Amino acid sequence: MQSRIVATYLVETRYPLEAAAAAMAGEQSSGTFRPVPGETPELLSRYGARVEAIEDLGEADAQALPFSRPPLGDPSARPRRARVTLSWNLDNTGTILSSVWSTVLGNLFELHHFSAMKLVDLVLPDAFADAYPGPAFGVEGTRRLVGVSGRPVIGTIIKPSVGLTVEATAELADTLISAGLDFIKDDELMGDPPHSPFAARFGAVMDVIDRHADRTGRKAMFAANISGDIDQMRRRLDLIEKRGGTCAMLVLNSVGLPGVAEVRRHSSVAIHGHRAGWGLFSRSPDLGVSYTAYQKFWRVAGVDHMHVNGLSNKFCEPDESVVASARECLTPMFSRPDRPDTVMPVFSSGQSAVQAEATHAALGSCDLIYCCGGGIMAHPGGVAAGVRSLREAWEAAAAGIPARDHAATHPDLKAALETFGRGAGR
């Protein structure tokens, strides 16, 4: 059984690749650039990071990031790119996520040897699945909570992001749930402001949800944004649980790994992971963390849903990147069939009935949360027709029927394709 932590990086350096990889291993384990007293061969072999592989990707045209230095004695060395794999004894960090973060990332980004540094993959031993509870619901559990099978969970984000009163929020929730939505969520900017205090907003929306559940037998899921300081998150989580809510949303990057793990340990509801700030890790091809590695940290910490953007989105991410991210969410991390191991990818940003066919074709699955804003609200037939158009689009996709053919007999889908078919994502 694998018992080491393994991390793979894309790097660029003017040092010989072996020397560059050794600098990474040294800085992130036993030490510093030169041997220090106490750094015995036994200690090094046990706790030193091990260079597992170096794949030379060839010379680069120019240095990607500034401020790197050439090796002493070879100032005109050309930059090369490489994939470097390192591994660590689990004893170095134990199973503490923040220690792993410091070890596989930490100072690496600042080493003067490198003009590119990106963590592209991370493999954690099963010991992390013992140390952390992981996702409580994942894909199947989320489907059970919302009572939806055979199609995506269809949802929306309450907009405007900021400024609605509690009453206006509840009224909008009523419109959306009446129209048949499975899932609604706060915007990541909506927390606990004076004009819409968390407790009042949550209570008012839950009243609406309960009223509809009495009628339909299905309880819509409300991902309420509880992000804040630890005591605030605990209080809001208590409120959600007492009031019969089924989900809490966390803005992962602003709450941090210990914050998410703390919420998970006290939570009996699904945790909706928003990745606002993800661009910091992803916008540069030469710096940061791949989504593959990124989402693993949060899954261990206990998130059930992970945002992945959407096809033809309003942001700058290419479609292939979105699809790769969603696939990662549906790929198991551990050998633990006894508990949820995959998480629901959340598609959002400029989504409508238009992207269902391509999304299904690319992902080969309906296991996702599909969030639309304008794709529902701006449907010419109204909100209910907007929701119907989404169900019809996914019905067709799941059955392998081209959307255009299905639209011939489904006017709401037809109207959606006509309305949103041009300028998707803009």
Next chain:
Amino acid sequence: MQSRIVATYLVETRYPLEAAAAAMAGEQSSGTFRPVPGETPELLSRYGARVEAIEDLGEADAQALPFSRPPLGDPSARPRRARVTLSWNLDNTGTILSSVWSTVLGNLFELHHFSAMKLVDLVLPDAFADAYPGPAFGVEGTRRLVGVSGRPVIGTIIKPSVGLTVEATAELADTLISAGLDFIKDDELMGDPPHSPFAARFGAVMDVIDRHADRTGRKAMFAANISGDIDQMRRRLDLIEKRGGTCAMLVLNSVGLPGVAEVRRHSSVAIHGHRAGWGLFSRSPDLGVSYTAYQKFWRVAGVDHMHVNGLSNKFCEPDESVVASARECLTPMFSRPDRPDTVMPVFSSGQSAVQAEATHAALGSCDLIYCCGGGIMAHPGGVAAGVRSLREAWEAAAAGIPARDHAATHPDLKAALETFGRGAGR
């Protein structure tokens, strides 16, 4: 009194600057790219982010980051760089740090309009000084705890980073404190591993510290790395307080803002903020967060010491950036003379007696923690001579005596300048 949150960005865009700034303001407040129902003029004027200033910095040669899009109808528009200042009603976020993070950063990095996006400054209203306790000790409090005035607090990092037993750590601490060091710290990679459990390591080092304090009347400060999950950090903090420790170290980026704020709310000791992972924010000139903005988040959360790297460091940061960072730490944030508002900059990475003169000249202050590894351990006269060389170097710097002149009558300083004067930082 200023009551809005103000953030300034360096951006690059092919959109007209006004349209680009409006996209930033819209995405990070009321909404999305197009008006939505409920977004009334009253709501917009109250909760919409306001574009305060746009400074055109001229055309860029090429796009800095990939994947941005040109405006519709003008595919050949050239990229321009600009400084954009936005402001928000404090009601949008309240005084919750993680909400501020989501608002001033969040999705901004992913907007398709931009090929560069860096938060360069952040101004928070005094309300944050009421909502968070801030630094408990800062500069003066740290000096009081270690009993050092008129010169920097001089310290070191226990190395090797990982692998030493508890006994070997205590023995090294004994050597270092015997030599006269004021401050020692764990490496950021050292947490609570099986070969050096936190409780045992902390206790053994404190025994050493107490023994020397009985002799000297001064208690060396030990910044023990408590980073981990919330309950782990709370337990370790309790242990530090019970055992009479005076400092706890947090790896800020791996612990997150709520994690730091939670530790601060329960802490009676100084909090040492390690910035491992800082390169993620800083390595690209076109993406991320300036140190000016970065350190403000952590100071509000309650950190007393902030790492700033060092002159001629072993990493890739230029000296002027290091000095600017240290100055920021010593610049007040709020109008609150009743409590600590500045924090101790921590210089480390390849430091020795060599850099003292230039550091003092650039900073104009001795208010800093000066951490040396090889600059102490590799001194030809031994560890005690290494520590003496540092005190002598700072004594000279503070008195305006050139190091070289002072060295003529101080052999330990002379040996340090000769030994470390070449290849500093390599």
